[in-house]
Amino acid sequence: MSPPFSWIRPDPHGIHVGPADCWIDPSKAVDKALVTHGHADHARGGHGQTVATPETLAIMKLRYNTADGATPVGYGETIRLPGGVDATYIPAGHVLGSAQILLEHAGEKVIVTGDYKRRADPTCPPFVVTPCDILITEATFGLPVFEHPPIADEMAKLLSALQSNPDRCVLVGAYALGKAQRVIAELRAAGHKDIIYLHGAMEKMCRLYEDFGIDLGPLALVADQVKDDMRGSIVICPPSALNDRWSRRLLDPITAMASGWMMVRQRARQRNVELPLVISDHADWNELTRTIEEVNPQETWITHGREEALLRWCQLTQRRARALSMVGYEDEDD
Amino acid sequence: MEEFAALIDRLVYTGSRNAKLALIADYLRSTPDPDRGWALAALTDGLDFSAVKSGTIRTMMKDRVDPILWTLSRDFVGDTAECASLLWPEPLGHRDAAPGVAEAVSLLFDMKRTTVQAELPRLMDRLDSSGRYALLKMATGAMRIGVSARLGKVAFAQAFNVSVDDVEEYWHGLTPPYAELFAWAEGGEAPDTENMPLFRPFMLAHPLEETVVDMADYAAEWKWDGIRVQLVHAGIGVEAETRVYSRSGDDISATFPEMVEALSIPAVLDGELLVRGTHQGGEANERTQGGAASFNALQQRLGRKTVSKKMLSESPAFVRLYDALMIEGEDLRGLPWTERRARLEAFLPRLPADRFDISNIIAAGDFESLAEIRESTRDDAIEGLMLKRRDSPYVAGRRTGLWYKWKRDPLLIDCVLMYAQRGSGKRSSFFSDYTFGCWDGDPDEGAELLPVGKAYSGFTDAELKQIDRHVRQNTVNRFGPVRETEKILVFEVAFDSVHESKRHKSGLAMRFPRIHRIRWDKPAHEADRINTLKGLIRD
Ligand SMILES: [Zn+2]
Ligand SMILES: [Zn+2]
Numbered sequence: 001m002s003p004p005f006s007w008i009r010p011d012p013h014g015i016h017v018g019p020a021d022c023w024i025d026p027s028k029a030v031d032k033a034l035v036t037h038g039h040a041d042h043a044r045g046g047h048g049q050t051v052a053t054p055e056t057l058a059i060m061k062l063r064y065n066t067a068d069g070a071t072p073v074g075y076g077e078t079i080r081l082p083g084g085v086d087a088t089y090i091p092a093g094h095v096l097g098s099a100q101i102l103l104e105h106a107g108e109k110v111i112v113t114g115d116y117k118r119r120a121d122p123t124c125p126p127f128v129v130t131p132c133d134i135l136i137t138e139a140t141f142g143l144p145v146f147e148h149p150p151i152a153d154e155m156a157k158l159l160s161a162l163q164s165n166p167d168r169c170v171l172v173g174a175y176a177l178g179k180a181q182r183v184i185a186e187l188r189a190a191g192h193k194d195i196i197y198l199h200g201a202m203e204k205m206c207r208l209y210e211d212f213g214i215d216l217g218p219l220a221l222v223a224d225q226v227k228d229d230m231r232g233s234i235v236i237c238p239p240s241a242l243n244d245r246w247s248r249r250l251l252d253p254i255t256a257m258a259s260g261w262m263m264v265r266q267r268a269r270q271r272n273v274e275l276p277l278v279i280s281d282h283a284d285w286n287e288l289t290r291t292i293e294e295v296n297p298q299e300t301w302i303t304h305g306r307e308e309a310l311l312r313w314c315q316l317t318q319r320r321a322r323a324l325s326m327v328g329y330e331d332e333d334d
Numbered sequence: 335m336e337e338f339a340a341l342i343d344r345l346v347y348t349g350s351r352n353a354k355l356a357l358i359a360d361y362l363r364s365t366p367d368p369d370r371g372w373a374l375a376a377l378t379d380g381l382d383f384s385a386v387k388s389g390t391i392r393t394m395m396k397d398r399v400d401p402i403l404w405t406l407s408r409d410f411v412g413d414t415a416e417c418a419s420l421l422w423p424e425p426l427g428h429r430d431a432a433p434g435v436a437e438a439v440s441l442l443f444d445m446k447r448t449t450v451q452a453e454l455p456r457l458m459d460r461l462d463s464s465g466r467y468a469l470l471k472m473a474t475g476a477m478r479i480g481v482s483a484r485l486g487k488v489a490f491a492q493a494f495n496v497s498v499d500d501v502e503e504y505w506h507g508l509t510p511p512y513a514e515l516f517a518w519a520e521g522g523e524a525p526d527t528e529n530m531p532l533f534r535p536f537m538l539a540h541p542l543e544e545t546v547v548d549m550a551d552y553a554a555e556w557k558w559d560g561i562r563v564q565l566v567h568a569g570i571g572v573e574a575e576t577r578v579y580s581r582s583g584d585d586i587s588a589t590f591p592e593m594v595e596a597l598s599i600p601a602v603l604d605g606e607l608l609v610r611g612t613h614q615g616g617e618a619n620e621r622t623q624g625g626a627a628s629f630n631a632l633q634q635r636l637g638r639k640t641v642s643k644k645m646l647s648e649s650p651a652f653v654r655l656y657d658a659l660m661i662e663g664e665d666l667r668g669l670p671w672t673e674r675r676a677r678l679e680a681f682l683p684r685l686p687a688d689r690f691d692i693s694n695i696i697a698a699g700d701f702e703s704l705a706e707i708r709e710s711t712r713d714d715a716i717e718g719l720m721l722k723r724r725d726s727p728y729v730a731g732r733r734t735g736l737w738y739k740w741k742r743d744p745l746l747i748d749c750v751l752m753y754a755q756r757g758s759g760k761r762s763s764f765f766s767d768y769t770f771g772c773w774d775g776d777p778d779e780g781a782e783l784l785p786v787g788k789a790y791s792g793f794t795d796a797e798l799k800q801i802d803r804h805v806r807q808n809t810v811n812r813f814g815p816v817r818e819t820e821k822i823l824v825f826e827v828a829f830d831s832v833h834e835s836k837r838h839k840s841g842l843a844m845r846f847p848r849i850h851r852i853r854w855d856k857p858a859h860e861a862d863r864i865n866t867l868k869g870l871i872r873d
Contacts, residue, residue: 144399145407145420263420264411265346265467266762274347309406316400 005134007085007105010301010324015112015136017103019083022051024101024112027326034087036114037098038063038177041304051079053089055097055212059177062208075099075125092116093127094281095178096209102130110134111295112303117280118287119151122185123178123214127291135297136324139305140282141260148260148284154277155190158234161254161275166232169197170275171253173239176202178281180236181209183258184216187234197222197230199237199246227251243272260284289313335432335461337365338373339468345479354485359493362516369435371511376435376472378486380510385445386454386473391418394451398423409815412762415470422466425459432460436511442473478759483582494519499535499730506533506583531568531577533585534602534659534667535730539720539737546701547738552721553671554696554704557739558654559717559831560608560632565653567597574598578607589638590651596689601681602659604728606693608715609635609649655682655692656720659728667728674728708740717830718742744828745870746850747772748861750783751823754805755816757790764798765805765817766790768849770825772840772867777859783821784840786867792828792848801852824853824861832870840864842871 007018014026014033022032029046036042036052038059043052045064050057054072061067073079078088084106089099094115103110109132116127116138141148162170174180180202187196195218198206206216222235231251241247242255260280261267268276283291288310292300300321302310307323314321341361348354358377362370375381395404395418404421411417433441438457445453454473458466471477487505491498496519507530508515514525563586564579576594578587587594590607597603609632631649635641658678659667666674675695682692696719698704708719718741726736749770757766767790775781793801804823811818828850835843842864 143407143410144403145411145417147420265343265416266412266760268347269760270763272349274349276347306406306410309403312400312402312406 005108005110007083007108008103008110008134010136010326012325014326015324017081017083017085017105019105020081020085021083022081025114034101035060036092036101036112037095039095039115042114051087053097053099056099057097058208058212059097059205062204063177090128090130091125093118093121093124096124096181096212096214098124100127100130102132108133110136111297112136113138113291115140115282116291117283118291119148121182121281122189123181123209129291129294132295132297134299134301135292135295136301136303137288137291137310138282139288139302139307139310141280141284142288142302142306142310144285144309146260146263146280146284147286148263148280149278151186151279152190154258154279155186157275158187158256158277159190159192161256162232162234165254168252168254169230169233169235169250170256171235171237171242171247171250172277173242173255173257173259173271173273174236174279175259176205176238179258179279180238181206181214181216182281183236183277183279184219185214188215188217192234193217194233195220197225197233197235199235199241201238201241202236222249239271289317292319335435335438335465335468337361338369338376338435339461339464341373342468342471342477342479343464345481351485354481355489355492358481358486358489362490362493367513367516368511371513371516372435372439374486374490374512375510376439377477377481378483379475379477380483381439381472382475383442383445383473385447385450386442388414388474388476390450390454391415391470391474394418394454395421397451409756412756412758415474415476416467418470419463419466422458422463430460432462432465433457438469438472490515490519500524502535502730503527503532506579529569529573531566531575533564533566533577533579533583535583536562536564536581536604537657537726537728537730537737538732539739540732540734542721542738542740545738547721549698549700549704551723551725552738553675553724554698555656555693555720555722556696556716557718557720557741558606558608558693559715560606560654561636563593563605563607563653564659565593565597565601565603565605567600569600589635589641591641592646593651593653593689596653596686599661599684600663601661603653603655603678604657604659605653605655605690607651607653608632609651611649650688652689652691655690657728670725670727671722672724708742711742716742742830744830744846744850745832746826746828747867747870748853748856749786749825749827750821750858750861751801751804751819751825752783752785752821753816753818754801761798764802766798766802768801768825770827771821773859773861773863774840775863777861781863784864785838786840786842786864787827787829787844787847789825789827789847789849792850793852797849797852822858824856824858825849826851826853832867834871840867842867 009016013028015024022034023030024034025036025042026033031048033047034051035056038056043060045066049069051071051073057070057072073089075089075091078086080086086104088102090102092098092100092114094117100111100113111130111132118127174183184196197220200223206219210216254275255273256275256277257271257273258277258279260282262276262278300314300319302323303326311321311323344357345354391414399421407421408414408417441457461469487501488498491501504515504525507527518524562581567576569575576597577585578590578593580586611631635649655678658674661677661681666677696707698707721738723736749772751768752771753769754765755767756762757764769785769788771783771785773781774784805817805819808820809817810820827847829844829847831845833843834841
C-alpha cells in the first residue's frame with residue numbers, strides 16, 4: 001500500500017492527481033484539467049480535456065476561446081476518473097459556476113476549494129461545507145485586518161453618493177467576471193432600477209450571466225451614449241479603465257472601486273479611488289478560519305494569498321497545515 | 335470625533351488640492367469651538383502628545399493580537415495606526431459615546447507613559463474603525479494625509495474669506511485651539527500681536543532653470559549651505575523676547591542660545607545660520623573671524639534641545655544676514671529690496687560682530703560673468719546663488735519673477751544597489767528606499783562594496799515598479815522589512831556634496847543623494863570606487 005495521500009501532489013503549476021493523471025487549476029497547458037472557476041489565475045486555454053461546471057465551461061469558451069474536450073459536471077454531480085478517483089463538484093459561492101472539487105480515492109477525501117466566499121451572492125449558489133481529510137484552501141484575504149463589511153452597507157454608500165451628486169456619475173471599477181455582475185445584481189436587490197452603463201469589456205460576460213438566468217435589469221453601453229445622458233447614473237468598468245483615457249468620456253465621474261483591497265486606505269489611494277467599496281468575492285479572515293473549523297480536516301494546505309498568517313493561525317489553534325508554493329496564482333480577482 | 339474621522343477619511347481619498355481645501359473649509363465653518371481648533375491643529379501637525387508614540391501602539395496591540403499576526407498585518411497595511419484601527423477588538427456589548435475632538439485631545443494630553451497603556455484602550459473602545467484611525471493618527475502626530483500646515487491655513491482663509499498672509503502672521507502668535515483666530519476670522523477683533531515675537535512667513539525663491547535675467551534688474555548673492563532662519567526680537571522690558579525660527583516656523587531658540595543672546599534690538603531678520611569652522615573656507619568677509627564650517631558641522635548641533643558648553647565653544651553659531659523685515663517697529667516688507675538692503679547694512683554695525691555678518695553681493699556685470707563665477711566656486715559652504723529682483727518687496731511664499739535660486743550642479747557617481755526597504759505611505763507596497771555602495775578596491779581582485787548612502791527619490795513611478803521587481807527577483811537575504819539584493823544593479827547617484835563621517839563604515843557621508851539614472855546597462859564591477867568618491871570631498 002502506498003503512503004496516505006501520496007496520490008495527490010502539489011506542484012508549482014497546479015495540483016496533480018496521480019492515478020487519474022490530471023491536474024486541478026493548472027497554470028500550464030495539460031492533457032486533462034479539472035477547473036474550479038473561470039478566473040484567469042485558475043482557468044486557461046490549451047488543455048486537451050477540461051472538466052468543469054457548465055457555467056465555467058461557457059465562461060472559458062468566451063474568455064479563452066476553448067471549445068474542444070469540454071466535460072460538463074453539474075453541482076453535486078460526481079465524475080469517475082481513471083485510476084479509481086471520484087471528483088464531485090460542490091458550490092464555492094465565489095462567482096457564477098465556481099466549484100470546490102472533492103476528490104476521493106482509496107477511502108481518502110481531499111477538497112480543493114478554488115476561490116470561495118461564505119457571504120450570500122445573488123449570482124451563484126452558496127458555499128457548501130463538506131467534511132474531508134485534507135482541505136486545500138485559498139488565503140487571498142488571509143490577514144486578520146480583513147473583515148469585509150455587510151454588502152448592504154457598501155450598496156448604501158454607493159447609492160448615497162449617487163443621490164448627493166445628481167450632476168455627476170459614479171464610475172465603479174469591478175472585475176469583469178463576477179464582481180461586476182454581483183454589484184449590478186445587488187444594486188437591483190437594493191431597488192435601483194435605472195439603466196446601468198457598461199464599459200465595452202463588460203458586455204459579453206453580463207449577457208452570459210443573463211443566459212444563465214441571472215437578471216441584471218436594464219443595461220446599456222457607454223459607447224452608445226452622449227456624456228450628458230449618464231449624469232446621475234452608475235457606470236461599471238474594469239479596474240484598469242478607472243484611471244485611463246477611457247474614463248475621460250464621462251462627465252466628472254466619482255471614482256469608486258469594488259474590491260476587498262479597499263479595506264486598506266493606501267490601496268485605494270494607489271488607484272486614486274474616491275469612493276472605496278469593500279466588496280469581495282473571497283472569504284475574509286473570519287470566513288477562512290471559520291471554514292477550516294467547520295470542515296475540520298486533518299490537514300490544511302494553503303494555495304495562494306497571505307499564507308503565512310493563515311499558517312500561523314493554524315499553528316495557534318493546533319491544526320496541521322502547510323503552504324504550497326503555487327506559481328501564477330495571482331490576485332487577479334478580488 | 336465622528337465628523338473629524340469622516341473628514342480624515344475623505345481627505346485620504348481626495349487627490350485634488352481644491353477639493354481638499356473645500357472639505358477642510360466646510361468642516362471649519364460647520365464645527366463649533368473648540369473642536370474645530372483642535373482639529374485644525376491636528377491637521378497641521380501642531381499637536382504633540384508625549385505619551386503616545388508609534389511604539390505605544392505596537393505595545394498596546396501586542397497585548398491583544400498574536401505578535402506574528404500583528405507584524406504580518408502591519409507590513410501588509412503599511413501603517414501602524416491604520417493596522418491597529420482595523421485589528422482593534424470591538425468591545426463586547428454596548429459602546430460608550432464617542433468623545434468629541436476636544437475631549438479626546440484633553441484625555442490624550444493627560445496620559446502619561448505610565449498610564450497610557452490603560453487609558454488609550456479605553457478611548458479606543460469608544461470609537462469605530464474610522465474613529466480609531468483618526469484618533470491614532472492625531473495622537474502620534476503623523477497624519478500624512480496630504481495636508482500641509484500651509485494647506486490648513488489656506489483652507490482656513492478660504493473658509494472665512496480672510497487673507498492667508500494675515501492667517502500666517504497671527505497663527506504663530508497663537509496656540510491651539512486658536513479661539514482668537516476663529517473669532518477674528520468671523521468678524522471679531524484682530525489678535526493682539528503687537529509685542530509678540532512672531533514668526534513672519536519667509537519669502538522663497540523659484541529655481542532658475544532655463545531663465546536668464548538681466549543683472550540691471552537683479553542682484554546676486556551667495557546661497558549658503560546652512561539653515562535659513564528668522565531672528566525676532568520683540569516686546570518691552572521684562573516681556574522682551576528673542577526667538578530663532580526655522581524655515582517652517584518652528585521655534586529653535588533652545589538649540590541656539592548664543593543667537594538668542596545676540597539680538598536685543600526689536601527687529602525681524604532673515605539670514606542663514608551657520609557654525610564657525612576652520613577647515614572650510616566660507617568666503618572671507620570683512621566682519622568674519624574665520625569662515626563657515628560645512629553643513630556636517632552644523633548638523634551636529636541641529637535637533638538638540640540643550641547645548642553643551644563644549645559645543646558652544648567648538649561650533650559657535652552665527653547668522654549671515656540676507657534681509658530685514660522689520661527694524662525697531664518699522665515694517666520694511668513693502669519697501670523694494672535695494673531699500674531694505676540699505677537699511678540692513680546701516681543696522682549691521684549695531685549687532686555683535688561675532689554673531690552677525692552679511693551675505694555679500696556678488697559683483698557681476700552681466701549674466702554670463704555671473705555664470706562663470708558660479709562655475710568656478712569651490713567653497714563647500716556655498717549651495718549656489720540667489721537672484722533677487724532689486725525692486726522686490728518682501729512677500730510671503732514664492733512669487734514668480736521676484737527671487738530665484740540657482741543651485742550648483744550636483745556631483746554624480748555610479749553606485750551598486752545593496753539593500754532595499756519598503757517605503758511608507760503610498761509606497762508601502764514597494765521597495766522604494768535604497769542603500770547603495772562603492773567598491774573598496776578593484777572588484778575583479780575581490781574588493782567589496784561598502785555602503786555610501788541611501789536614497790528614496792529621483793525615479794519615476796514606472797522606474798519604481800521596475801526597481802521593485804528587480805529587488806523581489808534578486809533578494810538574497812531578508813532582515814525584517816529590509817531585503818539584501820544581488821549586487822548587480824548600478825545607480826547613477828546625484829548628490830550635493832560628500833563629507834568624511836565616522837558613522838559610516840565607508841568613512842563618507844553624502845548630502846542629498848538621489849537616484850539620477852538607473853544604469854540597467856552597466857555591469858556592477860564598473861561602478862565607482864570609494865577613492866573616487868573621496869576625491870569629491872571639497873574643502
Ligand atoms: Zn477567482
Ligand atoms: Zn484565485
